[in-house]
Amino acid sequence: MNCPEFRDKTHEHLRGNLPRGEEVELKAHAEECSECSDFTSTCSELTCKEFVDFLHSFIDGELAKERATVFDRHLSVCPDCTAYLESYRRTMELSVLAMTDLSVSEKIPEELVLAVLNAQKQGE
Amino acid sequence: MTRTGIRYPGHVLEERTLLDGLREGVPHAFEELVRKHAGRMRATALRLLTNETDAEDAVQDAFLSALRSLGTFDGRAKLGTWLHRITINAVMMRLRARGVRNETALDSHLPEFGENGTFAAAQMRWHEGADTPALRDDLCRRVRSHIEELPDNYRIPLILRDLDELSHREIAEALDVSENAAKLRVHRARQALRDLIEPHLAEPA
Numbered sequence: 259m260n261c262p263e264f265r266d267k268t269h270e271h272l273r274g275n276l277p278r279g280e281e282v283e284l285k286a287h288a289e290e291c292s293e294c295s296d297f298t299s300t301c302s303e304l305t306c307k308e309f310v311d312f313l314h315s316f317i318d319g320e321l322a323k324e325r326a327t328v329f330d331r332h333l334s335v336c337p338d339c340t341a342y343l344e345s346y347r348r349t350m351e352l353s354v355l356a357m358t359d360l361s362v363s364e365k366i367p368e369e370l371v372l373a374v375l376n377a378q379k380q381g382e
Numbered sequence: 383m384t385r386t387g388i389r390y391p392g393h394v395l396e397e398r399t400l401l402d403g404l405r406e407g408v409p410h411a412f413e414e415l416v417r418k419h420a421g422r423m424r425a426t427a428l429r430l431l432t433n434e435t436d437a438e439d440a441v442q443d444a445f446l447s448a449l450r451s452l453g454t455f456d457g458r459a460k461l462g463t464w465l466h467r468i469t470i471n472a473v474m475m476r477l478r479a480r481g482v483r484n485e486t487a488l489d490s491h492l493p494e495f496g497e498n499g500t501f502a503a504a505q506m507r508w509h510e511g512a513d514t515p516a517l518r519d520d521l522c523r524r525v526r527s528h529i530e531e532l533p534d535n536y537r538i539p540l541i542l543r544d545l546d547e548l549s550h551r552e553i554a555e556a557l558d559v560s561e562n563a564a565k566l567r568v569h570r571a572r573q574a575l576r577d578l579i580e581p582h583l584a585e586p587a
């Protein structure tokens with residue numbers, strides 16, 4: 259097993275999709291490859307659910323420094339959370355884009371102006 | 383030039399003159415205020431209320447309430463920012479008056495995780511999608527309609543945070559919930575919207 263294969267299979271393993279027996283091969287590789295062994299411990303220091311549950315605090319920079327480092331490290335090994343974070347950010351950008359209608363704020367709604375002025379006069 | 387001889391940047395001076403005029407009841411000062419800010423205030427109200435009549439009523443409430451509370455405006459914030467907050471207050475009053483509607487959970491649009499906390503399904507990368515202005519407009523229209531699909535108890539916090547740029551604390555106050563609850567609603571709303579948009583942007587497998 260080579261290192262990229264190890265990483266793919268580790269993700270499958272974490273999702274519970276790895277065929278039995280292949281775990282042995284994973285273990286064997288991790289024992290002789292320190293990089294992949296580090297990869298495995300990084301994968302298990304934070305779950306995807308924890309990452310996603312606090313994603314908004316991570317984005318807002320509200321996490322303590324050490325915690326944020328753990329989040330960054332999780333991103334470096336987790337393609338799922340990387341994709342989720344990207345699409346979450348994109349969603350935020352798109353909602354701003356979709357809801358900002360420039361033509362609305364540029365046009366002076368004459369009827370509204372008159373209604374407000376009338377209401378003010380009646381209140382005097 | 384002001385009486386004290388201090389020179390202010392143009393827009394500050396303009397706002398001060400307008401404010402002084404409003405406080406002293408100078409004719410047309412109020413009209414000037416309305417003409418200058420009604421468009422943006424209407425857009426703010428319309429996003430939240432989604433109904434033109436309600437939105438215009440809220441803007442009217444907001445201007446009258448601004449007139450009443452002129453004395454409390456200390457001039458440190460910009461006039462536009464102050465009016466924006468007053469508009470949101472007026473909108474929240476209307477929302478409360480029209481009663482709770484469409485309060486549902488979003489569970490079906492939240493990601494699922496396996497027992498060990500890993501994503502139950504592999505997450506897809508999104509493609510850029512909107513390369514031309516026409517495609518971009520189309521995408522924006524879809525996104526807008528998905529936002530409108532969200533139940534009010536999530537749609538409102540999302541708009542207040544991402545469009546009106548209120549803090550979580552301000553949202554909590556507006557909705558009369560805890561700050562944590564406000565944070566969670568914004569987060570869930572974005573997650574649900576993400577899920578609704580995904581079919582338009584996810585890379586085909």
Ligand SMILES: [Zn+2]
Nearest residue numbers: 261264291294
């Ligand atoms: Zn290796």
Ligand SMILES: [Zn+2]
Nearest residue numbers: 306336338339
């Ligand atoms: Zn993850």
